[in-house]
Amino acid sequence: MGKTGTTTWIRIKGRKDQVRLVPGKWQHYKPTGPNQKYDSKGRRRRRLKRSQKSILGVRG
DSSP states (O other): OOSTTOOOEEEEEOGGGOEEEEEGGGSSEEEOOGGGSBOTTSOBOOEEEOOGGGEEEEOO
């Protein structure tokens, strides 16, 4: 993560309206769950696109 305080934290609205913080580089993408880890061709799927309405903005 680098030096202390260099990570920009983004507020994300999850299921059941809970709010969590994710690092800024994962703002538009999310890691895959265990059942979505591979695509139909058997290749590893690294990231999934996050919906725009779930991004609430920078932690303030």
